[in-house]
Amino acid sequence: MSRIPDRPLRRGWTTGACATAATKAALMRLWGGHFPDHVSIVLPRGETPDFTLAHMEAGPGWAEAGIIKDAGDDPDVTHGALILARVTASAGGVQFRAGAGVGTVTRAGLPIGVGEPAINPVPREMMRGVVEDVAATYGKSADIEITISIPGGERIALKTWNPRLGIEGGLSVLGTTGVVRPFSCAAWIASIHRGVDVARAAGLDHVAGCTGASSEKAVQALYGLPDHAMMDMGDFAGGLLKYLRKHPVPRVTIGGGIGKMTKLAQGAVDLHSGRSQVDFARLADWLGDPEVAQMNTALQAYEKHGERMASVVAEKALEQVERLLQGCAVAPDVVVIDRAGAVIARAGR
Incomplete structure (x- = not known):
């Protein structure tokens, strides 16, 4: 790395x-x-x-x-x-x-x-x-x-x-x-915006933004989306969703692993490990398990609580996505995957 x-x-x-x-x-x-x-x-x-x-x-x-x-x-x-x-x-x-x-x-x-x-x-x-x-x-x-x-x-x-x-x-x-400018986010976000522009010009009614290669592969296979519907979102959920709010596509899927999707569920819009962290006390409250507050990774919590945690994260991530898209004609859904790339939770249409 x-x-x-x-x-x-x-x-x-x-x-x-x-x-x-x-x-x-x-x-x-x-x-x-x-x-x-x-x-x-x-x-x-x-x-x-x-x-x-x-x-x-x-x-x-x-x-x-x-x-x-x-x-x-x-x-x-x-x-x-x-x-x-x-x-x-x-x-x-x-x-x-x-x-x-x-x-x-x-x-x-x-x-x-x-x-x-x-x-x-x-x-x-x-x-x-x-x-x-x-x-x-x-x-x-x-x-x-x-x-x-x-x-x-x-x-x-x-x-x-x-x-x-x-x-x-x-x-x-x-x-x-x-x-x-070294390690600038601007170039990546600009590329996301151009991806949305191309999707809109092509008349696509469904695009997807995923946090990494595994979630992208899973989401693309799940919905049969073409390559130019995949927005290379990476950590920049906010960069994609805020642009979609002004330049809507009828439907968007947000996909990712349990760690980054937990951060999205807690309101983070930049999911990079150096710029946002999981609030484990809040996660413990969601799951009704005080032990979670002492954990170090979202994966630890998932290994203990499994599908229940994945479902909670998916629903709360959907709420955050809907908040960022409020007032525009974009229907969102959320897909959470595990480390092997399997879908473990979905929320939305």
Whole structure:
């Protein structure tokens, strides 16, 4: 299990920031005749990181530069990936292409249209900005085609949510600030939101959020749900349910193991072990067993009380889910599983 270091965490740079820096360097070669050793860009919040080039190549009418992505201390699957930008003249304006390892959008609901390369709006704006700036420096017309490639990106993408979101063929070029903040919840929650958007655009009437792989497998099999109905909720029950309240889907199932579902039943919306804990005195009261107050894990209590505890947790978790969804047209149910992935309790429709 990875552990967050005791020292201050080092931030990194998003794929979008790396693509922007590579684009700037490639333009400097195309229009200025030489590659810089390193290149600086301005991020949306004013930071000015400096990037060293890891790849330089050029030919008649084109130039390509590459940056090795440094995600800092964040466990980002794209850390160490080579982000390539190739530039050549376009028929008009700035145009984007997906090279090898960059995905293409195939489902509605994402901020980029179907058929477009999976390069998100903010990175596109950043790249347009450097095209305009470098064009002005060299007195050129800002008519450029930018092809972003990430060698090995198709393989790396299998470790991301892209296949479920309908992004095929590789990774997305992401980043709203250009900065990767280590162990940030924001990126995960944003992916949950995009999952809901895709499900709504596809007309799904039932989605599910589960705390882990075992509960997801059990819930998906229980209801026969397609992959893009599974929201990769993880610990962020609140992130999913609050978004569904504003962007409803007719039905949602929340699934998880006994420990995390007990925390949800007690009102926690972030189920991570470092950010919420089971209140054993309260659990003891629910079960009418003072010994539970002295226990260390919910699993201990379940081993003693079995299905009765699972049923209590499921019903009380459903109450919390209904509270978070109050006032919107979403019908919830709750599924609790054991460590082997078997369903041990259900509540709701």
